[in-house]
Amino acid sequence: ETAVFQTPNYHVTQVGNEVSFNCKQTLGHDTMYWYKQDSKKLLKIMFSYNNKQLIVNETVPRRFSPQSSDKAHLNLRIKSVEPEDSAVYLCASRRHSNSDYTFGSGTRLLVI
Amino acid sequence: GQQVQQSPASLVLQEGENAELQCNFSTSLNSMQWFYQRPGGSLVSLFYNPSGTKQSGRLTSTTVIKERRSSLHISSSQTTDSGTYLCAMERYAQGLTFGLGTRVSVFP
Numbered sequence: 001e002t003a004v005f006q007t008p009n010y011h012v013t014q015v016g017n018e019v020s021f022n023c024k025q026t027l028g029h030d031t032m033y034w035y036k037q038d039s040k041k042l043l044k045i046m047f048s049y050n051n052k053q054l055i056v057n058e059t060v061p062r063r064f065s066p067q068s069s070d071k072a073h074l075n076l077r078i079k080s081v082e083p084e085d086s087a088v089y090l091c092a093s094r095r096h097s098n099s100d101y102t103f104g105s106g107t108r109l110l111v112i
Numbered sequence: 113g114q115q116v117q118q119s120p121a122s123l124v125l126q127e128g129e130n131a132e133l134q135c136n137f138s139t140s141l142n143s144m145q146w147f148y149q150r151p152g153g154s155l156v157s158l159f160y161n162p163s164g165t166k167q168s169g170r171l172t173s174t175t176v177i178k179e180r181r182s183s184l185h186i187s188s189s190q191t192t193d194s195g196t197y198l199c200a201m202e203r204y205a206q207g208l209t210f211g212l213g214t215r216v217s218v219f220p
Contacts, residue, residue, distance in 0.1 A: 045209075057207075100145055
């Protein structure tokens with residue numbers, strides 16, 4: 001099966017902890033992304049990454065960092081979570097800049 | 113302000129009715145995409161539609177890039193069409209900017 005796979009589906013953690021979410025795509029796409037969907041259901045881009053360039057949305061706090069071992073994987077690390085980080089994090093990929101996006105099923109984070 | 117405006121915010125339909133969802137963009141754009149978001153949160157791509165009209169089953173998308181608008185038409189709605197429909201735009205391959213969505217509820 002070719003798709004975008006995210007783990008875990010759901011994660012609960014305490015303020016100050018470090019968390020890491022995994023994303024893998026088996027579509028052979030060149031670029032991967034992380035999006036955040038907040039409590040108001042608005043989706044916003046956090047990072048885009050291919051093997052040449054990392055683009056960071058300037059509004060993303062520094063405690064967030066993407067980690068990639070190859071073009072099929074893009075993980076998201078949060079160094080010290082805060083309550084406002086509670087959200088759904090969606091990973092996506094695309095083949096090139098003129099093609100459509102494919103999204104994973106999301107990781108729901110709850111910070112208590 | 114919101115760069116992608118979707119209307120209506122919500123829509124209630126009786127099964128079999130048609131519906132038209134609108135998306136307007138406040139800036140110029142290179143491409144746009146329609147998504148369906150399941151209640152569990154996953155996004156399903158419906159159309160990648162930089163311009164013109166595309167159809168898939170009971171769904172039709174029409175985008176007029178120079179007028180900065182797109183529409184999604186649902187014909188003969190079914191209860192399984194219930195969910196949130198999101199449109200998103202892109203400029204210069206900088207990632208998608210999403211609207212807040214239209215929540216559609218279809219009742220038998």
